Amino acid sequence: MPELCMNCGGSWTPPDLIGADVRREVARLVRNDRPMAAIKQLRQAGEMSLGDAKAVMEHVTRSPGKCHRCSAQLERSRSCPNCHALNYDW
């Protein structure tokens, strides 16, 4: 089952193979404005294609608990209650 984002219409392979420590590192890189390093981590740890890794990176929250797209507060679900974007709140 691919991941689907109801905001941008994107779909990609879910990052299921990635452990908690890698998720933390990817989130740290994204929040430090190092998207290429985040993509590299995802590709190495999860054996992801460039396209899938880029899609995952783009959906990591820039601030914990806030939608990467519209900054609305996320609730329990990964999809934003405001814009319906999928978020990885890592």
Ligand SMILES: [Zn+2]
């Ligand atoms: Zn999206």
Ligand SMILES: [Zn+2]
């Ligand atoms: Zn949103």
